[in-house]
Amino acid sequence: PEGHSKKKSRKHQRFMERRTLLEQKGLLSPPKRPGTQTPMAGLEARSTLTKVDDTTAPRCGKVPKPKQAVSTSLSPSASPDSIARHHSVLLSQGNGSSKRVRTSSPLLRPSKYVAIDCEMVGTGPQGRLSELARCSVVSYDGDVIYDKYIQPELPIVDYRTRWSGITKQHMKRAIPFKAAQAEILKILKDKIVVGHAIHNDFQALKYFHPKDRTRDTSRIPVLNERAGLPGSASVSLKSLARHLLHKKIQVGCKGHSSVEDAQTAMELYRLVEVQWETELACSLPPRPPSPVTDPAADSNQYMDDQYWPTDLMASSL
Numbered sequence: 001p002e003g004h005s006k007k008k009s010r011k012h013q014r015f016m017e018r019r020t021l022l023e024q025k026g027l028l029s030p031p032k033r034p035g036t037q038t039p040m041a042g043l044e045a046r047s048t049l050t051k052v053d054d055t056t057a058p059r060c061g062k063v064p065k066p067k068q069a070v071s072t073s074l075s076p077s078a079s080p081d082s083i084a085r086h087h088s089v090l091l092s093q094g095n096g097s098s099k100r101v102r103t104s105s106p107l108l109r110p111s112k113y114v115a116i117d118c119e120m121v122g123t124g125p126q127g128r129l130s131e132l133a134r135c136s137v138v139s140y141d142g143d144v145i146y147d148k149y150i151q152p153e154l155p156i157v158d159y160r161t162r163w164s165g166i167t168k169q170h171m172k173r174a175i176p177f178k179a180a181q182a183e184i185l186k187i188l189k190d191k192i193v194v195g196h197a198i199h200n201d202f203q204a205l206k207y208f209h210p211k212d213r214t215r216d217t218s219r220i221p222v223l224n225e226r227a228g229l230p231g232s233a234s235v236s237l238k239s240l241a242r243h244l245l246h247k248k249i250q251v252g253c254k255g256h257s258s259v260e261d262a263q264t265a266m267e268l269y270r271l272v273e274v275q276w277e278t279e280l281a282c283s284l285p286p287r288p289p290s291p292v293t294d295p296a297a298d299s300n301q302y303m304d305d306q307y308w309p310t311d312l313m314a315s316s317l
Helices: 002-024 039-047 080-093 098-108 177-188 198-205 221-226 237-245 258-271 273-283 299-303 312-316
Strands: 049-052 055-058 113-123 129-139 144-151 156-158 192-195 214-216
Touching (some): 113 258, 129 177, 129 258, 144 177, 177 198, 192 198, 192 258, 237 258
Antiparallel strands (some): 129 144
């Protein structure tokens, strides 16, 4: 009937307009031309055929699927979680040797990793309140990104020089806490942050970093096991450095160096980076795919009228 064909034509026209709109917004891939196939698909099709009496016939039995190649590059907008997952996949393909780690490191975007350490002084009644007086941030390779003395918000009662290394002289070139906090948080944004007993540093910064982007070297049993110590024991940075890195830190009576401590924490992290990131990636819950952007999903269902309010086409086109 003519009325039915007109109705069908209008529906098809709406369908095509919506498809065009989704393609323009990058939410839908253009339709493939008939008769075309990917090289892999063509290869797989040929591999399933065999000659029988000069005729081509399907081969019986299952054809083993080719191993899927893992991309060795990440998009610039990749999230730290994606980096961790990508990291573990790349490393799982190697033999776990240190050579494999070195060759894959540039692919893992080490600029996403920083290590932090803070030194505190005592303020408040009897100097019992800890406030930030110095903060150091280093890169994946141990280069100093940030190192400044910081003036606490309350008057200093105890410099704690024996441990902090802070003196009254240092405070002459210190910057206000609020200014330092803004600078440091800008560096830590979207980074995977390494540190030892790092919750103390975040507390001094009055900041909370996402747990899945935090690597605390004081809470990783594999480090203790490598040092021959109980996995659940709370081991100091100084002790781990002596056992695993064969270096002495925090010696003498002049106090700690936050730069040295941050660099040491990063060295410890890199020592067990492969195993640690692999375990973390395995423990991450799977993310549900986006229904529109997932290439395995049938996007045509979203062309149906129920997904499109009547006023959406007019406002979007």
